Amino acid sequence: MKDVIRVTRAALEVVRKVRAAEPEPDCLALFLEVNGSANGAYTYDLWFGHKSQIRPGDARQLEAEIEIVVVEPSIERVRGAVLDVNEIAGEEGLVVINANTPASPAVRGDVTGPVAERVLEVLERDVNPQIAMHGGRAALVAVEGAIAYVEMSGGCQGCGMARATLSQGIAVAITDAVPEISEVVDVTDHISGVDPYFASGRA
Numbered sequence: 001m002k003d004v005i006r007v008t009r010a011a012l013e014v015v016r017k018v019r020a021a022e023p024e025p026d027c028l029a030l031f032l033e034v035n036g037s038a039n040g041a042y043t044y045d046l047w048f049g050h051k052s053q054i055r056p057g058d059a060r061q062l063e064a065e066i067e068i069v070v071v072e073p074s075i076e077r078v079r080g081a082v083l084d085v086n087e088i089a090g091e092e093g094l095v096v097i098n099a100n101t102p103a104s105p106a107v108r109g110d111v112t113g114p115v116a117e118r119v120l121e122v123l124e125r126d127v128n129p130q131i132a133m134h135g136g137r138a139a140l141v142a143v144e145g146a147i148a149y150v151e152m153s154g155g156c157q158g159c160g161m162a163r164a165t166l167s168q169g170i171a172v173a174i175t176d177a178v179p180e181i182s183e184v185v186d187v188t189d190h191i192s193g194v195d196p197y198f199a200s201g202r203a
Contacts, residue, residue: 029067037102
């Protein structure tokens with residue numbers, strides 16, 4: 001099977017150095033996941049995890065004895081991308097160069113129809129009262145097929161916990177209550193968030 005992502009030699013060297021400093025490095029794989037989008041591009045999460053955490057649908061590729069794993073929901077979003085090195089302030093960090101971009105909702109703000117109305121009801125009844133305690137709000141911006149697109153604002157925009165809020169809170173509430181929806185996509189521009197609830201240094 002063709003590799004999903006190309007890893008440059010420079011990136012592989014960075015991965016090797018960082019992994020070597022971890023406990024039991026030979027048991028670790030480098031996982032890659034699309035965790036959102038900002039400014040028309042995907043954002044990513046890269047972490048070392050135990051190889052036992054690899055799931056059957058994940059894409060696995062071996063690079064010089066280092067296993068790279070693209071988690072299943074992210075495979076088509078990063079197919080053909082390149083994992084490379086970007087030097088910032090004299091330090092080498094990993095960067096994903098990806099020609100794939102998030103699909104923008106065809107209609108933004110048109111949330112009519114029975115499915116959209118039920119999603120809106122879940123947001124207003126179950127989700128927003130909870131995240132309002134942290135100064136946040138989630139709005140439905142579009143429904144396309146089985147995908148609901150939401151945008152966060154207030155304390156959720158730019159918050160370091162936004163990903164968990166989406167995956168463990170908002171998405172669960174919507175998909176449980178509205179079975180026609182199988183995926184919830186965050187289209188928030190988190191980079192421009194001005195007052196994230198869990199900002200660095202905030203208790």
